[in-house]
Amino acid sequence: MTKYLLAMMVVAATLPVVGCGEKATPPAPNQTAQAPAAEEDHHHGTGPHGGTIADWGGGVYHVEFTVDHGKKSTAVYILGSDGKSPQPIKADKIMLSITEPATQVELKADPLAGEAAGTSSRFVGEHDNLGIVREFAGSITGEVDGTPYAGDFVEVAGDHGHEH
Numbered sequence: 001m002t003k004y005l006l007a008m009m010v011v012a013a014t015l016p017v018v019g020c021g022e023k024a025t026p027p028a029p030n031q032t033a034q035a036p037a038a039e040e041d042h043h044h045g046t047g048p049h050g051g052t053i054a055d056w057g058g059g060v061y062h063v064e065f066t067v068d069h070g071k072k073s074t075a076v077y078i079l080g081s082d083g084k085s086p087q088p089i090k091a092d093k094i095m096l097s098i099t100e101p102a103t104q105v106e107l108k109a110d111p112l113a114g115e116a117a118g119t120s121s122r123f124v125g126e127h128d129n130l131g132i133v134r135e136f137a138g139s140i141t142g143e144v145d146g147t148p149y150a151g152d153f154v155e156v157a158g159d160h161g162h163e164h
Helices: 002-018 037-041
Strands: 052-056 061-068 073-079 093-098 103-109 122-126 137-144 147-154
Touching: 052 137, 061 137, 061 147, 073 093, 073 103, 093 122
Parallel strands: none
Antiparallel strands: 052 061, 052 147, 061 073, 073 122, 093 103, 093 137, 103 122, 137 147
16 A cells, blocks of 8 residues: 555656646846747738838737838838737837848838838848848837837738849
8 A cells, every 4th residue: 555655646746847738938137028939920911101010019019021122222101909009109219130131230210101200110220231132030129118029921912012
């Protein structure tokens, strides 16, 4: 009987550790607010400026990536939860990271007409790699009211108003 109780205690003690074979992933330090992984495959279609839409903070905001290959420039628009309306934020800059070719561009605030002083829903930047005619993929990061946000985007041919 003692061996049976000892065996049961060992089994009971190891159950929380073994679980169903899945490891719990601790939250990363300084983790940014972003869409749940299940939304990565969700396709928002073309944005109001003809660009590619990504979630920022699980839909709290949306960001729209647009590119002008001829001018080697980009404009990223901050949109509201509806993915259509401009949503000015208090920020001087946000960051664009493109995976291939590996490129980082600091985008500076370029407010639309009528946006309150110190806020902007449009951020612009230039880089030679933006002149490459291709579908880009990457992430857009920024901070709103002390909260960091990140959103991944993937351009899809035909979705953004220019052919590749």
